[in-house]
Amino acid sequence: MMQSNGESEKRALTVRTQTIHAGAAPLGHGQALGGEIVQSSVYGFREPADASARREAGLPIYARDHFPSQRSLETAIAELEGAESAHVTPSGMAAIALTALALLTSGDRVIIGADGYCDTEELFLTEFPRLGIETTVVDLTDLAAVEAALRPTTRLVLAETITNPGMRVPDLAALAALLRPRGILLAVDNTFATPVLCRPLALGADLVIHSVTKFLGGHHDLVAGAVAGPAELVRRISRSGYFFGRLPGSFDAWLALRGLRTLAARMAWICPSAETVATFLAGHPAVRAVRYPGLRDAPDAEVVRRQLSDGAGGVLVFDLDGDRSTATQFMRDLRLIPYAGTLGGVESTICYPPVRDAVGAPPDVGSLRLSVGLEAPEDLIADLAGALANVRAGIQ
Numbered sequence: 001m002m003q004s005n006g007e008s009e010k011r012a013l014t015v016r017t018q019t020i021h022a023g024a025a026p027l028g029h030g031q032a033l034g035g036e037i038v039q040s041s042v043y044g045f046r047e048p049a050d051a052s053a054r055r056e057a058g059l060p061i062y063a064r065d066h067f068p069s070q071r072s073l074e075t076a077i078a079e080l081e082g083a084e085s086a087h088v089t090p091s092g093m094a095a096i097a098l099t100a101l102a103l104l105t106s107g108d109r110v111i112i113g114a115d116g117y118c119d120t121e122e123l124f125l126t127e128f129p130r131l132g133i134e135t136t137v138v139d140l141t142d143l144a145a146v147e148a149a150l151r152p153t154t155r156l157v158l159a160e161t162i163t164n165p166g167m168r169v170p171d172l173a174a175l176a177a178l179l180r181p182r183g184i185l186l187a188v189d190n191t192f193a194t195p196v197l198c199r200p201l202a203l204g205a206d207l208v209i210h211s212v213t214k215f216l217g218g219h220h221d222l223v224a225g226a227v228a229g230p231a232e233l234v235r236r237i238s239r240s241g242y243f244f245g246r247l248p249g250s251f252d253a254w255l256a257l258r259g260l261r262t263l264a265a266r267m268a269w270i271c272p273s274a275e276t277v278a279t280f281l282a283g284h285p286a287v288r289a290v291r292y293p294g295l296r297d298a299p300d301a302e303v304v305r306r307q308l309s310d311g312a313g314g315v316l317v318f319d320l321d322g323d324r325s326t327a328t329q330f331m332r333d334l335r336l337i338p339y340a341g342t343l344g345g346v347e348s349t350i351c352y353p354p355v356r357d358a359v360g361a362p363p364d365v366g367s368l369r370l371s372v373g374l375e376a377p378e379d380l381i382a383d384l385a386g387a388l389a390n391v392r393a394g395i396q
Ligand SMILES: Cc1ncc(COP(=O)(O)O)c(C=O)c1O
Pocket: 091, 092, 093, 094, 117, 160, 164, 189, 191, 192, 210, 211, 212, 213, 214, 223, 224, 225, 342
């Protein structure tokens, strides 16, 4: 938490400054500026009463309860998302699963977005029905379709700020306006946009979820997740998660906070690079289509202008003029950009757009998902152009 003085109380910090200071100890306490890693599962005492006193003072005694780097990361994510509270988890999927487990019960219904993350879809469509929780997949950019899908037992709608891999951008304020009067929770997976580009809670969402593994961590070196929102909801998720394995390791939490410090700086490079690369691909004869929300003719361009006014993120999906084997050869021909089934790191990465295993063989199309990193866009374009020349020449 930042210490305030008369001047700083008058104005809110910019998100750029928040990424640097959020979650740090107040000034003047001789704090470790690099943050703390306590690599211990437990603290030892001679007197059991001392352990109780320490716990009552809010200090850690057992790592499944809490530990310093986790708490710092939670404070930072809460501040960045403008939330009362945040809870960090061992992965993004854990954040989604623990949120659902804590808030839903048998007989409840959920709506998740179409074109969204395949593992989220699989979790809701194949795991939760066993618990009596049914899910409908709906295009969340179509408010009439959402309204038509609502039932008296609908309890939660889970949206993605930018869908993975559909690259669609639902109007979060409009969704919140539809759901809130009906008492239906809106949770938003903000992994692709990050709080630097979009703050779903300010638009009326109830909860915001992250795969911290991606842009927040930003360096392909950890797996973690987070959920942020009102203290009471987050407390319920955290308490229920206590029994399900709710926390990342202390080193991963520390790495995540270290990564977070450069989030605004990274997004400031990544977004314009991604737009440049998307524009290049859109104009290339060997590319059939490009899906990047920042392109002027993107299907949700009007929502993007309002909701992602500082940039449309670092991920884009494009279709080569060919089939899946064309896409495979294209990736082999790249020199700089590795195939990797992830996104949001300092290195650009490329992969097939993720699809659910359960739906069988992936479609035989030349689609690829590119996550633009911090390399100079001209170097990325040169790499892509080299591999595209082979697609054009039919060298497969
Ligand atoms: C939008 C989105 N949400 C959640 C996840 C799951 O995150 P994790 O891999 O940290 O469990 C991913 C992973 O790719 C994702 O893209």
